Amino acid sequence: MSLLELRGIQAGYGAQMVLRGLSLDMAQGEFAALIGPNGHGKTTLLRSISGLVRARAGQMRYMGQDIGAMRPDQIVAAGIIHVPQGDLLFPEMTVLDNLRMGAYLPAAAAEEAARLEEVYALLPKLRDRRLQIASTLSGGERRMVGIGRGLMAGGGLLMLDEPSLGLAPIVIDQIYAVIARLRESGRSVLVVEENASRIAEYADRLHLLDNGTFVWSGGGAEFLAQPEILATYLGG
Amino acid sequence: MDVAIQIVASGLTLGAMYAISTVGLALVYGALNMLNMAHGAILALGGYVCYQVMAAMGLPAPLGVLAAMVVCGAVGVLIYHLAARPMLRSQNFETQIFIATIGIGAILQDLILRAFGPQPKPQPLALSGALNVGGVAVPYQNLLILAVALVMMAAMAWLLGRTRTGRAIRATAQNRDAAQLMGVRIGRVYAQVLALSGALAGLSGILLSSISGLLPTMGSDPMLKAFVICVVAGLGQVQGAAIAALVLGLLEALIQYLFGVQYAFAILLMLVIGVLIWRPFGIFGRRQVVRL
Amino acid sequence: MTSGKRDLVILLVLVLAMATVPAFVGTRYIITTLTLFFIWTIVVTQWNLVLGVAGIFSLAQMALFAVGAYGTAMLGYYFGMTMPPAMLLAALATVLVSLVVGLACLRLAGPYVALLTLAIAQMLYLLVVNDTACFTNPPSGCMPFFGGVRGFSRFGDLGFRDLLGSKWYVGHYYIGLVLLALAVAFTILIFHGPLGLAFRALRDNPGYAIARGVGRLKYQLWVFGLSAFFTGLAGAFYAVQFGVVGPIVFSVSMLLFLLAMIVVGGIGTIWGPLLGAALLTLADETMREFGDYRDLGLGLMLALFVILLPRGLAGVRGLQRPQG
Numbered sequence: 001m002s003l004l005e006l007r008g009i010q011a012g013y014g015a016q017m018v019l020r021g022l023s024l025d026m027a028q029g030e031f032a033a034l035i036g037p038n039g040h041g042k043t044t045l046l047r048s049i050s051g052l053v054r055a056r057a058g059q060m061r062y063m064g065q066d067i068g069a070m071r072p073d074q075i076v077a078a079g080i081i082h083v084p085q086g087d088l089l090f091p092e093m094t095v096l097d098n099l100r101m102g103a104y105l106p107a108a109a110a111e112e113a114a115r116l117e118e119v120y121a122l123l124p125k126l127r128d129r130r131l132q133i134a135s136t137l138s139g140g141e142r143r144m145v146g147i148g149r150g151l152m153a154g155g156g157l158l159m160l161d162e163p164s165l166g167l168a169p170i171v172i173d174q175i176y177a178v179i180a181r182l183r184e185s186g187r188s189v190l191v192v193e194e195n196a197s198r199i200a201e202y203a204d205r206l207h208l209l210d211n212g213t214f215v216w217s218g219g220g221a222e223f224l225a226q227p228e229i230l231a232t233y234l235g236g
Numbered sequence: 237m238d239v240a241i242q243i244v245a246s247g248l249t250l251g252a253m254y255a256i257s258t259v260g261l262a263l264v265y266g267a268l269n270m271l272n273m274a275h276g277a278i279l280a281l282g283g284y285v286c287y288q289v290m291a292a293m294g295l296p297a298p299l300g301v302l303a304a305m306v307v308c309g310a311v312g313v314l315i316y317h318l319a320a321r322p323m324l325r326s327q328n329f330e331t332q333i334f335i336a337t338i339g340i341g342a343i344l345q346d347l348i349l350r351a352f353g354p355q356p357k358p359q360p361l362a363l364s365g366a367l368n369v370g371g372v373a374v375p376y377q378n379l380l381i382l383a384v385a386l387v388m389m390a391a392m393a394w395l396l397g398r399t400r401t402g403r404a405i406r407a408t409a410q411n412r413d414a415a416q417l418m419g420v421r422i423g424r425v426y427a428q429v430l431a432l433s434g435a436l437a438g439l440s441g442i443l444l445s446s447i448s449g450l451l452p453t454m455g456s457d458p459m460l461k462a463f464v465i466c467v468v469a470g471l472g473q474v475q476g477a478a479i480a481a482l483v484l485g486l487l488e489a490l491i492q493y494l495f496g497v498q499y500a501f502a503i504l505l506m507l508v509i510g511v512l513i514w515r516p517f518g519i520f521g522r523r524q525v526v527r528l
Numbered sequence: 529m530t531s532g533k534r535d536l537v538i539l540l541v542l543v544l545a546m547a548t549v550p551a552f553v554g555t556r557y558i559i560t561t562l563t564l565f566f567i568w569t570i571v572v573t574q575w576n577l578v579l580g581v582a583g584i585f586s587l588a589q590m591a592l593f594a595v596g597a598y599g600t601a602m603l604g605y606y607f608g609m610t611m612p613p614a615m616l617l618a619a620l621a622t623v624l625v626s627l628v629v630g631l632a633c634l635r636l637a638g639p640y641v642a643l644l645t646l647a648i649a650q651m652l653y654l655l656v657v658n659d660t661a662c663f664t665n666p667p668s669g670c671m672p673f674f675g676g677v678r679g680f681s682r683f684g685d686l687g688f689r690d691l692l693g694s695k696w697y698v699g700h701y702y703i704g705l706v707l708l709a710l711a712v713a714f715t716i717l718i719f720h721g722p723l724g725l726a727f728r729a730l731r732d733n734p735g736y737a738i739a740r741g742v743g744r745l746k747y748q749l750w751v752f753g754l755s756a757f758f759t760g761l762a763g764a765f766y767a768v769q770f771g772v773v774g775p776i777v778f779s780v781s782m783l784l785f786l787l788a789m790i791v792v793g794g795i796g797t798i799w800g801p802l803l804g805a806a807l808l809t810l811a812d813e814t815m816r817e818f819g820d821y822r823d824l825g826l827g828l829m830l831a832l833f834v835i836l837l838p839r840g841l842a843g844v845r846g847l848q849r850p851q852g
Contacts, residue, residue: 050416073421076419081417092410336834338787339827341827
């Protein structure tokens with residue numbers, strides 16, 4: 001059974017359709033990446049999976065459960081954790097309170113203390129910054145809090161939306177170190193990433209999204225061996 | 237000296253009453269960007285429910301207060317389900333809910349008028365007597381109002397700061413999408429916030445009417461003042477609203493003493509307009525980041 | 529034919545049709561009711577320009593109307609000015625007041641504008657009502673500067689009583705119709721003109737419009753000021769039509785009545801507010817015996833329309849053509 005199963009998803013904003021019927025399968029423990037040019041629906045896809053955007057058509061199943069009609073909080077409770085683009089922290093809360101919000105649901109709250117230690121172990125900087133107000137953090141630190149907050153929830157599927165977007169190269173390296181650790185931990189991860197070649201080194205499968213549909217899917221090594229894909233869809 | 241004590245005493249009383257109703261408005265705006273124009277009618281409703289329970293049914297004061305808070309809280313929930321929820325996803329939510337609650341306020345006020353008539357009525361929940369402070373008689377009623385306000389503030393601070401519900405409310409106010417992604421059921425938060433705001437309005441209505449009496453229209457001026465206080469503090473700033481309420485209460489008492497009662501509100505409004513020209517997002521408010 | 533021209537032709541036909549009414553209908557009641565309808569229509573079409581086209585959530589509309597009405601009454605009462613110049617002067621004063629209000633408010637975000645303009649209206653009301661010091665002492669009793677709760681009366685009229693005798697109200701009918709025609713023509717021109725285009729650009733895509741140099745504040749101030757001229761003129765005409773001006777123009781009931789016209793008709797459309805004004809005037813007149821329920825009905829109407837039909841009657845299919 002697939003972990004995540006999408007069939008014919010259509011979604012959009014107002015009169016504008018962004019996703020034009022796309023399907024996706026993800027296995028348990030798989031590390032998958034969505035790649036493709038900006039503005040072609042990668043973020044919208046994650047937002048429809050987590051319920052922030054209502055899909056107009058299609059089926060979504062997570063661990064055999066129909067999540068298409070669920071509210072966002074029910075989808076979180078089912079185990080899909082979405083670390084959104086642009087961090088979306090709670091700006092007036094401390095780092096610690098932001099992390100604790102990640103474990104808001106009762107099931108996660110029960111394991112809050114242990115999870116917090118795990119997050120601090122993975123992202124040690126957050127321990128030093130724990131009493132700082134989130135809005136005063138640097139961009140890289142904010143991203144770490146966003147990822148840490150997502151990890152606090154536990155869950156069965158972690159969705160990361162452009163974790164390295166807009167960061168300095170040295171900070172991107174830190175983020176990729178975290179990605180590598182997540183890869184090793186055997187978690188199921190769905191990551192959206194601009195830098196296709198770099199994420200291809202980690203991903204089990206890549207899905208290239210163009211104009212609201214998948215135009216290519218395959219393994220990371222396969223992708224790296226076919227430079228013409230890059231040239232056609234990602235402008236080199 | 238006597239005059240100073242008097243001004244401080246009546247100013248703090250005013251400020252305390254404003255604070256109770258203003259905090260509710262600030263919470264609602266913070267959580268769902270909704271200006272509740274029915275707030276004034278809910279204030280009046282609270283006063284009348286307490287009157288009905290105490291004067292007509294002869295029950296003790298705590299029951300009157302409880303009934304008022306429960307009824308007004310329920311009205312808040314009703315406003316959420318009947319008016320706010322159907323239009324939450326609309327692009328013009330702020331404008332639409334503003335107009336809708338103007339309508340709801342008119343309905344509610346008219347129903348109160350029909351039920352209780354246009355004549356002023358006294359609020360039975362009132363203390364007589366006064367405490368002597370440095371030669372000035374401070375009525376027990378004022379002290380009661382201050383005490384109630386302090387208890388309410390402490391309760392709100394505890395609720396928002398220390399409870400799970402409070403964390404969900406703060407999270408929703410700070411980032412609606414992120415709160416949902418943490419598993420917060422924001423629909424429920426909205427209903428809770430409106431219930432809380434309604435209950436506080438009911439309480440505030442009882443206190444206001446214990447000083448100036450009951451009238452179906454008694455809520456409209458306090459509502460406008462509460463909004464003005466919210467605007468000065470910066471919309472959605474809960475703590476700022478409480479502080480601004482106390483400061484403006486003191487200021488109003490001072491203006492009343494210096495220029496006369498009839499000019500107090502007008503002068504207050506001029507000051508507010510000045511504040512907004514100086515700081516367009518309120519004293520405690522932050523410029524909102526507009527995402528295009 | 530462009531849609532702007534089409535709207536102007538529709539207006540011309542409507543106005544000509546209305547101009548023939550006094551020839552068939554002699555009843556004073558109907559003529560004066562229609563005159564009042566003209567006044568409210570002017571007010572709501574201008575308010576609609578501010579609310580629905582310029583996107584300024586101002587609740588100061590009735591305060592501006594009051595400036596026109598009070599200005600006319602006070603110029604007549606204190607200076608003995610004849611009415612036509614007094615009305616014009618009062619309308620210009622309204623523009624001045626609107627510019628001050630606009631400069632104070634327009635930099636603020638939507639909800640702040642609504643609250644602040646409401647507060648300003650309330651402040652003016654309190655100044656009028658709470659000022660009890662006698663400014664003059666005519667035989668009829670103490671007269672505060674702003675007229676107090678009683679307001680002003682016997683400040684002059686347009687002279688139709690001398691001209692037309694008992695049929696003076698027909699003169700007022702035509703004056704109202706001309707003012708209405710001018711005001712609606714103005715809204716059509718704004719709606720289809722460069723200002724309207726700029727506003728639709730701002731509304732539909734603020735980022736793009738700002739990037740293209742559409743200065744929001746400047747346009748908003750223009751529309752706010754120009755619409756205030758007609759609003760003030762409507763207030764001035766209200767003063768001479770009734771011969772009395774009092775603080776009732778500030779009442780919540782009045783605000784509800786006018787806001788309901790716009791909401792029922794359709795905010796941001798040309799003909800919606802006219803339709804709303806016609807329907808609500810008709811409803812108000814036919815249901816006079818239910819006068820007790822007026823506020824309740826208006827409240828229900830406002831809430832139900834915003835919740836169930838936020839684009840008003842003009843937003844219902846067919847009646848609307850694509851905007852652009």
